[in-house]
Amino acid sequence: xxxxxxxxxxxxxxxxxxxxxxxxxxxxxxxxxxxxxxxxxxxxxxxxxxxxxxxxxxxxxxxxxxxxxxxxxxxxxxxxxxxxxxxxxxxxxxxxxxxxxxxxxxxxxxxxxxxxxxxxxxxxxxxxxxxxxxxxxxxxxxxxxxxxxxxxxxxxxxxxxxxxxxxxxxxxxxxxxxxxxxxxxxxxxxxxxxxxxxxxxxxxxxxxxxxxxxxxxxxxxxxxxxxxxxxxxxxxxxxxxxxxxxxxxx
Amino acid sequence: xxxxxxxxxxxxxxxxxxxxxxxxxxxxxxxxxxxxxxxxxxxxxxxxxxxxxxxxxxxxxxxxxxxxxxxxxxxxxxxxxxxxxxxxxxxxxxxxxxxxxxxxxxxxxxxxxxxxxxxxxxxxxxxxxxxxxxxxxxxxxxxxxxxxxxxxxxxxxxxxxxxxxxxxxxxxxxxxxxxxxxxxxxxxxxxxxxxxxx
Numbered sequence: 111x112x113x114x115x116x117x118x119x120x121x122x123x124x125x126x127x128x129x130x131x132x133x134x135x136x137x138x139x140x141x142x143x144x145x146x147x148x149x150x151x152x153x154x155x156x157x158x159x160x161x162x163x164x165x166x167x168x169x170x171x172x173x174x175x176x177x178x179x180x181x182x183x184x185x186x187x188x189x190x191x192x193x194x195x196x197x198x199x200x201x202x203x204x205x206x207x208x209x210x211x212x213x214x215x216x217x218x219x220x221x222x223x224x225x226x227x228x229x230x231x232x233x234x235x236x237x238x239x240x241x242x243x244x245x246x247x248x249x250x251x252x253x254x255x256x257x258x259x260x261x262x263x264x265x266x267x268x269x270x271x272x273x274x275x276x277x278x279x280x281x282x283x284x285x286x287x288x289x290x291x292x293x294x295x296x297x298x299x300x301x302x303x304x305x306x307x308x309x310x311x312x313x314x315x316x317x318x319x320x321x322x323x324x325x326x327x328x329x330x331x332x333x334x335x336x337x338x339x340x341x342x343x344x345x346x347x348x349x350x351x352x353x354x355x356x357x358x359x360x
Numbered sequence: 361x362x363x364x365x366x367x368x369x370x371x372x373x374x375x376x377x378x379x380x381x382x383x384x385x386x387x388x389x390x391x392x393x394x395x396x397x398x399x400x401x402x403x404x405x406x407x408x409x410x411x412x413x414x415x416x417x418x419x420x421x422x423x424x425x426x427x428x429x430x431x432x433x434x435x436x437x438x439x440x441x442x443x444x445x446x447x448x449x450x451x452x453x454x455x456x457x458x459x460x461x462x463x464x465x466x467x468x469x470x471x472x473x474x475x476x477x478x479x480x481x482x483x484x485x486x487x488x489x490x491x492x493x494x495x496x497x498x499x500x501x502x503x504x505x506x507x508x509x510x511x512x513x514x515x516x517x518x519x520x521x522x523x524x525x526x527x528x529x530x531x532x533x534x535x536x537x538x539x540x541x542x543x544x545x546x547x548x549x550x551x552x553x554x555x556x557x558x
Contacts, residue, residue: 112481112482113481183380184548185499204375206377206380232503234501276503305476307476307480359482
């Protein structure tokens with residue numbers, strides 16, 4: 111049976127791992143390769159590497175960081191940030207990525223999702239959605255949360271699936287770095303609209319949050335702060351989840 | 361002596377991850393699109409990302425398709441991963457009208473309706489008899505699979521919606537629906553056993 115995944119996330123810029131709160135107040139938390147090795151050793155199921163300044167800074171993702179992380183990893187690596195073309199994706203896969211995540215570029219040019227899926231297969235293409243709650247709805251923000259694109263997050267997730275995305279990485283901007291739990295309502299709204307796997311992101315604090323996310327239909331859960339700050343390890347978290355009846359890779 | 365393994369360039373795969381995995385398993389690697397190198401290498405890897413039609417088109421255009429068929433006939437070491445396993449079949453629902461390498465008389469079908477597609481994550485692999493593949497969790501990234509077993513190949517199974525073929529081994533030839541290069545220490549151990557057989 112397919113197990114639920116725990117995915118540490120490395121937000122990087124200029125070869126360092128950063129972590130912020132609601133996409134702001136970035137602080138340095140370490141070296142990407144060192145953190146990757148630690149998470150691999152403690153039972154992470156995958157790793158996500160997002161260059162958080164690639165799009166806003168208009169420069170490509172640092173392939174060197176991807177290579178350094180790949181050398182440390184025996185598990186899958188998803189890379190995102192600044193992917194704007196098939197060539198960008200090819201370069202990342204050639205540097206050590208196994209999946210590529212699209213965000214801003216997919217909003218501007220939805221056909222890019224289809225072009226990438228046709229070339230590399232849907233299982234290789236992740237569409238990352240940064241959602242901000244506005245009244246009763248969740249709206250998509252582009253360019254690392256800085257730009258309002260006037261799109262409903264739920265319908266964009268459904269459209270991304272139709273375009274060829276194999277997975278949705280769903281981040282609640284409101285919860286990012288706050289440790290106030292995942293936005294379970296957002297998660298349930300998206301998982302009920304799409305049939306591809308959904309990774310929940312933003313707000314993880316403890317095992318009960320992960321249980322709630324899985325209960326809302328998440329296939330995987332992404333977290334950064336709690337692992338970077340060593341509040342817990344992936345292994346410890348998995349043991350707690352397993353004791354609660356969640357199927358995880360031992 | 362360090363064994364130098366040829367990785368078939370398909371232009372669509374996570375080749376860097378495969379290289380890293382094989383290095384951990386004690387091998388050196390090189391990428392090739394040359395059928396003569398595919399014929400002569402001590403071991404050949406058909407890596408795993410891309411669509412069935414795109415990969416077959418590339419193999420035909422380079423003449424690697426015939427070099428691979430000859431390797432399979434002669435029993436030389438081959439490792440086929442994910443899409444690589446599916447390319448051993450006759451046809452695939454992913455690319456109607458396209459023909460595979462036809463190493464096994466099986467057709468690639470979609471994972472069952474109701475199961476999350478693509479299957480992305482770790483699933484338990486259970487071999488039907490002792491061989492290179494041992495019990496453990498492996499990383500899968502697939503929407504299509506082989507459902508039945510091929511004559512003369514030792515099957516391993518996993519379950520996603522229904523039982524499917526997780527791997528098959530015939531002596532020094534191994535085909536995995538999962539990604540051994542992404543399957544942690546368990547995957548490194550499997551790659552090490554295959555490299556050791558090359």
